[in-house]
Amino acid sequence: MPELEGLRADGAIVIALIHDLGLRDGCWPVIGELSGWTRKDWPVPLLVRVDLPRRHTYLRRYSDSDITLLESEELVDSESSGYEKDTVYGRALIESSLTEMLSDKPAETSSS
Secondary structure: OHHHOOOOHHHOOOOOEEOOHHHHOOOOOOOOOOOOOOHHHOOOOOEEEEEOOOOEEEEEEEOOOOOOOEEEEEEEOOOOOOOEEOOEEOHHHHHHHHHHHHHHOOOOOOOO
16 A cells, blocks of 8 residues: 555654444444554653643653553643543544644655
């Protein structure tokens, strides 16, 4: 799949935990395997959880081998930014978000 070669984690347009129902019910087809893909090149990033009632902000680390395992949670300054929210997106929300993001992204052009 040449169009996927060269994709890198640091070039992702969105970082999100996504429920897998779209894969399980067949709405999102599995389009193949990416040769050369390795888990270590796509680590689970640190995520932020905000506890509004307590006004606390936590930086959370999940396991790279099992996303359901929370490895650590650290209380951080509420002004911490640069991290995505620790939330799980459903199929409809992530589809509409990606559609909007991709429609706003300038088309890639190749130079001759």
